[in-house]
Amino acid sequence: xxxxxxxxxxxxxxxxxxxxxxxxxxxxxxxxxxxxxxxxxxxxxxxxxxxxxxxxxxxxxxxxxxxxxxxxxxxx
Numbered sequence: 001x002x003x004x005x006x007x008x009x010x011x012x013x014x015x016x017x018x019x020x021x022x023x024x025x026x027x028x029x030x031x032x033x034x035x036x037x038x039x040x041x042x043x044x045x046x047x048x049x050x051x052x053x054x055x056x057x058x059x060x061x062x063x064x065x066x067x068x069x070x071x072x073x074x075x076x
Contacts, residue, residue, distance in 0.1 A: 003039065006053065009060050017060060024054035025072065051075045 004012060004020060012020065027042060027050055042050055058068045 003042070003053065006056055009056055012060075014064075017057065017064070018066075020057045021054075021061060021068070024050065024057055028054060028072075048075065 003023060004016070009017070009020070023039070027039065028047070054072065058072060061068055
């Protein structure tokens with residue numbers, strides 16, 4: 001999976017938006033620093049940046065009526 005540019009988030013179809021959420025959850029969870037060719041670049045930045053990106057994804061999900069588990073809203 002790849003992470004789409006933040007300007008495209010509002011334009012993503014349902015499947016891709018939910019896929020972004022799953023990818024962010026995997027990267028923020030036990031997947032942090034696990035090498036994967038398409039998302040290795042994420043590890044060059046602070047984990048906080050991934051959180052902020054994920055926050056944009058979750059905001060879009062909320063606008064579309066999806067519910068996000070509250071633990072993902074915590075940056076820690």
